[in-house]
Amino acid sequence: MPTIKCNVTECQYNSDVTCDAPMIQVDHNGTARSGDSSQTKCETFKPKK
Numbered sequence: 001m002p003t004i005k006c007n008v009t010e011c012q013y014n015s016d017v018t019c020d021a022p023m024i025q026v027d028h029n030g031t032a033r034s035g036d037s038s039q040t041k042c043e044t045f046k047p048k049k
């Protein structure tokens with residue numbers, strides 16, 4: 001797993017602005033095809049308890 005910098009610190013997998021998940025899944029964000037990064041999303045996100 002490469003180092004993934006992630007600013008979503010409210011995610012359970014986030015540690016020090018880095019993703020600690022063993023793998024992540026990224027998907028289209030409401031579109032059939034993505035034209036820029038705003039049209040992608042991390043499906044692995046889980047809110048911190």
Ligand code: SF4
Nearest residue numbers: 006011014019042044
């Ligand atoms: S699972 Fe997704 S949202 Fe959560 S820290 Fe990793 S990259 Fe960020």
